[in-house]
Amino acid sequence: MAKHWADFQYEIYLNGMSGAVPRLPTDPTRLEEMAEHRLGPGPLGYVAGSAGDGSTARANRAALARRRIVPRMLRNVQERDLSVQVLGRALPAPLALAPVGTISIVHPDAEPAVARAAAAQGVPYVLSSASSTPMEQVAAAMGDAERWFQLYWGKDREVTRSFLGRAKAAGFTVLVVTLDTPILGYRPRDLDQAYLPFLNGVGTANYFTDPAFRAGLAKPVHEDPKAAVLHFLGLFGDASHTWPDLAFLREHWDGPIVLKGVLHPADARLAADAGMDGVVVSNHGGRQVAGSVAAADALPRVAAAVGDRLTVLFDSGVRTGADVFKALALGARAVLLGRPYVYGLGLDGQPGVEHVIRCLLAEFDLTLALSGHATPATVTADDLHEASV
Ligand SMILES: Cc1cc2nc3c(=O)[nH]c(=O)nc-3n(C[C@H](O)[C@H](O)[C@H](O)COP(=O)(O)O)c2cc1C
Numbered sequence: 001m002a003k004h005w006a007d008f009q010y011e012i013y014l015n016g017m018s019g020a021v022p023r024l025p026t027d028p029t030r031l032e033e034m035a036e037h038r039l040g041p042g043p044l045g046y047v048a049g050s051a052g053d054g055s056t057a058r059a060n061r062a063a064l065a066r067r068r069i070v071p072r073m074l075r076n077v078q079e080r081d082l083s084v085q086v087l088g089r090a091l092p093a094p095l096a097l098a099p100v101g102t103i104s105i106v107h108p109d110a111e112p113a114v115a116r117a118a119a120a121q122g123v124p125y126v127l128s129s130a131s132s133t134p135m136e137q138v139a140a141a142m143g144d145a146e147r148w149f150q151l152y153w154g155k156d157r158e159v160t161r162s163f164l165g166r167a168k169a170a171g172f173t174v175l176v177v178t179l180d181t182p183i184l185g186y187r188p189r190d191l192d193q194a195y196l197p198f199l200n201g202v203g204t205a206n207y208f209t210d211p212a213f214r215a216g217l218a219k220p221v222h223e224d225p226k227a228a229v230l231h232f233l234g235l236f237g238d239a240s241h242t243w244p245d246l247a248f249l250r251e252h253w254d255g256p257i258v259l260k261g262v263l264h265p266a267d268a269r270l271a272a273d274a275g276m277d278g279v280v281v282s283n284h285g286g287r288q289v290a291g292s293v294a295a296a297d298a299l300p301r302v303a304a305a306v307g308d309r310l311t312v313l314f315d316s317g318v319r320t321g322a323d324v325f326k327a328l329a330l331g332a333r334a335v336l337l338g339r340p341y342v343y344g345l346g347l348d349g350q351p352g353v354e355h356v357i358r359c360l361l362a363e364f365d366l367t368l369a370l371s372g373h374a375t376p377a378t379v380t381a382d383d384l385h386e387a388s389v
């Protein structure tokens with residue numbers, strides 16, 4: 001019998017016969033609660049927090065909850081294959097880990113631990129520009145796994161050029177360009193604590209080790225760390241970019257380019273016109289625009305507009321296997337997971353991240369099977385009922 005992601009639950013029960021229970025909860029809500037008790041107030045506020053009154057983050061969850069799965073019966077789901085084709089690559093399941101900057105604030109093993117966990121499970125990890133570990137070190141921890149790099153497309157072209165060159169040399173093949181954060185959103189939980197991880201310099205190691213970034217500093221980083229942090233804050237984003245500027249990135253990157261943070265179908269069409277390969281329908285986990293459309297409400301409109309021209313990915317609010325199923329039904333090819341794996345890392349390092357991935361995919365596999373599907377490819381909008389509340 002083929003091995004299935006769902007087998008993880010039997011592994012847990014079998015371990016229980018010798019008295020072992022999982023070190024971390026298998027329910028994402030309880031995982032978050034545990035993280036709330038273990039992370040310090042600054043890191044917790046930064047990771048769990050969102051923009052303004054938090055309404056976008058709540059809307060992300062509500063938009064997924066409102067859609068209900070309508071399971072089908074007697075469809076032979078004994079043998080299942082969760083793999084999907086994404087940007088010409090075969091992924092073992094429709095999942096990647098979202099780029100999350102500065103994660104050394106939750107665990108000292110930081111990005112290399114996430115990279116090893118993702119590689120062990122065969123799931124791509126999108127490494128953030130704002131990595132607290134230089135990208136070359138993280139790439140080394142990725143082994144044979146797919147290497148995806150997220151670019152903060154900032155003001156200094158030389159830094160952008162340098163990042164793209166370093167990423168290529170380090171074996172990254174897919175470029176994910178984040179469009180929704182040219183400026184940091186208004187985040188009251190961070191403001192009230194006057195806490196921003198970048199200010200302690202840890203979060204910015206990927207920049208601080210960059211030759212083009214260092215060339216812009218009057219003094220070496222260790223002599224004037226405050227000036228280096230200010231320099232980073234001044235250049236990581238560029239709110240003056242417009243669609244024609246994408247030509248620069250297309251010129252300097254050979255592999256697939258995916259634009260992250262697209263919500264409007266017209267923007268998705270512009271992405272296709274600009275020669276991009278994909279979009280991530282995302283509102284950055286509700287961290288940028290309070291009051292914005294829920295990502296799951298934007299998804300079907302974007303998929304209808306460009307699903308035949310671009311690879312449509314999705315993030316913002318995915319917590320459970322059912323959420324993954326719903327995202328596919330709404331038109332996504334695969335999803336990115338954000339905060340939950342950060343909690344897994346914070347609570348238990350690399351094994352914590354692997355635990356989160358295995359729980360999510362076990363639940364997704366079971367949801368798929370118990371809803372009448374042996375593969376993600378057959379999931380469509382017909383599998384969903386939209387509840388009125
Ligand atoms: C602490 C934190 C840091 C993040 N840093 C980045 C980043 O450096 N680059 C980026 O493109 N997105 C970043 N994001 C957004 C995630 O990639 C993703 O869009 C979001 O977390 C998805 O929502 P979810 O947390 O509800 O799964 C960050 C999110 C969090 C929670």
Ligand SMILES: CCCCC(=O)C(=O)O
Pocket residue numbers: 101130181184236284287
């Ligand atoms: C300056 C990098 C911002 C990191 C980020 O994307 C976030 O905190 O959501």
